[in-house]
Amino acid sequence: MKITFERRAALSRPVLFAAPVIALSLAMLTSLILFAALGKPAGQALYSLLLEPFVGWYNISEVLLKMGPLMLIAQGLAIGFRANVFNIGAEGQLIIGALCASALPVYFPEGSSPLMLPAMIAMGALGGAAWAGIAAGLRVRFNANEILVTLMLTLIATQVLNYLLLGPWKDPHGFNFPQSVTFPDAALLPILLTGTRVNISLLAALLVSALAYVMMRHRFSGYQLLVGGLAPRAARYAGFTEARAVWVSLLLGGLMAGLAGACEVAGPLGQLQRSVSTGYGYSAIIVAYLGGLNPLGIVVSAFLMAALFIGGDNAMVSADLPVAAVFVFQGLLLVFYLASLTFIRHRVILNWTRRA
């Protein structure tokens, strides 16, 4: 039997929206079976995972809190992914961004200048961009694969974070916990929704999404990146340089991840701690693809992924699920999404060949 995939002609928008829906349904069904096999209350687990995040104002606000960094990072990554530049190390760029932003309040713990916060944000964003820039430079100069380099730089970033928190930056009054001093008020982002932890970085993330949309749809620079991703030889023919695409993709991705890192320490954390690295940088890869690498789609998928994070926390408490179960669910979601997208874009032709 021969199985061939034939690309379908034009696809309507509603059909493309079907992929995430199908993926979510299949991931739910599979995890239901998995949870049941683990001997956990499957119904309760799914309720905690999928519905509880939307029950009550507190839960919803926590979803919004997590949505911000996911959206920020995913927007930056998606630009690179569409240009065939695969930045897998957003987690490391987020850590470096958080470090750079933390330097100010760590060295000026009593600081009260209104310039402190903007400077932190700028340092965080630039730090993330510089970290990703290492990978860009190595790729352009030595053709070093950016997937490996960004991934390895993440490991280095984690060690830098550990070193600072266990050594020079450790809070002297912190009972030896690996964390920095708590930041002064001047180093904290204003709260957006009173009574919650949601700060104005959510607005920044939405603004970045709008800018990403404009760039990819209406800017010539975005178009050049798309051409480089879809047809590298056409880009060379037109004179769009590959080096520029690599630099732009990685710097933008690093900038966004660094910004997200700065917003974490200046937002919900209020200090630098190891838990700044919770895997946003990796989850954002899933967010970017679930959103179809489309700036608007990413807003939706970031919201869904954030809800999954909150739901996962809930499920660990209420249904006694292991933490790995949440990652399994995320993984299922991505795999089913890519699979359903393939089946939506292609027609499968089964050819039962009879041997003469």
Add this chain to the structure above:
Amino acid sequence: MAPLLQLSGVSKRYGGVQANAGIDLRVDAGTIHAILGENGAGKSTLMKLIYGVERPDEGQVFWQGQAVALSSPSDARRLGIGMVFQHFSLFETLSVVQNMALIVPGSKAELATRIRDLGAAFGLSVDPQAMVHSLSVGERQRVEIIRCLLLNPKLLILDEPTSVLPPQSVALLFDTLRALRAKGMAILFISHKLEEIRELCDCATILRQGRVTARLDPRQGTAHDLATLMIGRPMPPPVHPTPHGLGEERLALTALSFANEDPFGVSLKDVSLSVRGGEILGIAGISGNGQQELAALISGEIALKSSASSVTLMSHPVGDLGAAARRKRGLAFVPEDRLGRGAVPDMSLADNALLTAHSRGLVQNGFINRKAERAFTAECITRFDVRTAGPQAEAGSLSGGNLQKFIMGREMMLNPSVLLVAQPTWGVDIGAASEIRQRLVAMRNAGAAIVVISEEIDELFEICDRLQVLHKGHLSPSLDVAATSVEQIGTYMIGAAA
């Protein structure tokens, strides 16, 4: 006696396109049968049905009187049908001999010897150990021809086989085909070169829009008659350019040498040429002799950091500049590969116009002006008669000829000082090809400097003022078209000129 191959009422539909409708065909052993038709007339589809690549929606195929249902090319090969495709069907990551070994029995050493023998016999020289990815389109087609002959088929299908051969080799190939016919083999010969068909074929079936419009003996009647039957209207006359005053020098290569890092690529040695406004320079030669490299060196896709002055545009040294910088200085380029290089298949025609026409007011302050983009595209579609649903159609959905008209139109609408065109009419139907040639001559008359790289000698003789021949990375001296002959060019093409 039953015919070797007979088709009755065969139809095939792709989505909304009726590629073949009720085709009847009869091919007897010991004949050479021509299939004539414009691009998109359904020739390739018909051949795919015969070769088992596709199955007909309706109708029946008979082989030596027996009804057969071919479900794969290996079925067809088992019956004794061989096919040489117009577009390569070779594995790029394997060597020539490894590709052969996939369908031809025998040890590799044995095959390599047979490949060399066949190559020597038919002037199809190919290194059996060369990797296919490093071969040019022309060389790949040679490999295809040899691969088919290795199997000693009863019916040989040749899809535009002569388009990559120099004149001397065409004559040799025809001798081979005649010898095969004498041995009783049937040959289906697809070509748009009408003189060739009249010279070689015993009978011809003419297709237009998926239907058979005529069956006749091509030796009776003129090429003009055949063309009229094929395109459904009288053929446009050829357009020999009339001599006229020349402008200043626009493009010059001076002792340009390029050492190719690709071990299978071609290095250029000491290449010099000069083109002035108001003339067309033709670069003849079989592809694989450095055409791709020459085109990339002129376009700027390959820049030479160390020798800026080896390429000059409008008297400025540009050898070290990239493609974008050279375009700014007035160069436009139509490459030989349309999908993936000249156009992005997954993007709309409008977005493909943006690829090189962005400097024509299509981008303002970094923003894409969609209105201007659509207007430019629509004008290109109308002026160059691109058959498509509109500016929003994906480039990949256009037929090869239509896409070529679009790319050619886009580059011409840039009003370049220098236009470089590689293989302008490759896979383009006869009507569109003659239109493209007319437009090139019109641009020349308007004062542009044009370089045409082509394998089609007739085409070069029709439109060029001067010719230079590329052979193994060397460029011949300039020859005045009026004072040279096809034979002389052919001698340079095979490197036999003293």
